[in-house]
């Protein structure tokens with residue numbers, strides 16, 4: 601970890617929010633900026649340049665020196681060039697994150713990784729995963745993503761897309777199509793985006809009446825959000841609770857696959873859906889993990905940094921860039 605006098609810039613480029621921060625060498629956030637993510641490539645690049653300049657000015661005012669920038673962002677990515685390539689949930693084409701930031705930072709190093717890979721690294725360097733050699737991270741939020749550190753190395757994979765765990769198959773019959781185009785994926789069933797569509801399919805298979813559904817959820821099925829589902833469950837409506845048991849079973853299947861693949865000693869779970877109701881989402885799933893025959897159950901902990909998970913991951917990338925990533929640049 602860099603000395604406390606050195607500063608870094610961190611960026612979290614999400615489909616809705618673009619967060620940026622100035623942090624010190626210990627990962628403490630000194631100043632932060634948040635804007636709505638621009639929905640056009642050049643506008644997003646201009647936004648990044650503007651935020652970077654503002655943070656550089658702030659660093660100068662504080663008498664500090666910025667050494668590097670880290671970025672955790674929506675994919676798919678070309679991590680060598682630091683380019684976002686046509687993400688499924690933002691109408692941009694080719695966003696040159698690395699080039700734009702290197703220009704503003706006058707050639708200082710800029711490290712761009714997938715958001716969940718960055719968040720995993722942040723937990724490993726600065727959060728609950730410190731001093732652990734084998735760590736898996738899963739975020740259950742709008743989508744589902746993950747990251748893994750195995751034998752002390754951050755897994756990157758071809759083009760940086762290792763640990764895309766949201767696209768693990770949890771329904772081999774593939775009855776639901778995922779946003780990526782594939783069938784039967786974990787994210788299509790258990791993410792904030794996927795859950796309402798999974799519910800619609802599930803209730804149609806069970807033959808509930810319109811009246812029963814209206815009583816449980818208070819609105820028509822087509823307009824339900826994930827928040828409505830959890831609200832109904834907290835009020836004790838049996839259809840919602842029964843549905844969340846089904847979600848828990850699939851979450852258990854997904855988590856068991858992650859554990860089997862990466863053999864972590866610690867599994868950290870974050871993301872807005874999981875942290876929004878840790879008991880209903882995570883603890884229910886952990887209760888059923890045993891059904892998937894694990895002989896090495898890791899410790900499981902909620903994410904350390906909450907909604908700052910990606911931002912802290914981005915700061916961690918800049919504070920101590922992962923060797924396996926630097927070797928590729």
Ligand SMILES: [Zn+2]
Pocket residue numbers: 766767778779780781782785787
């Ligand atoms: Zn998918």
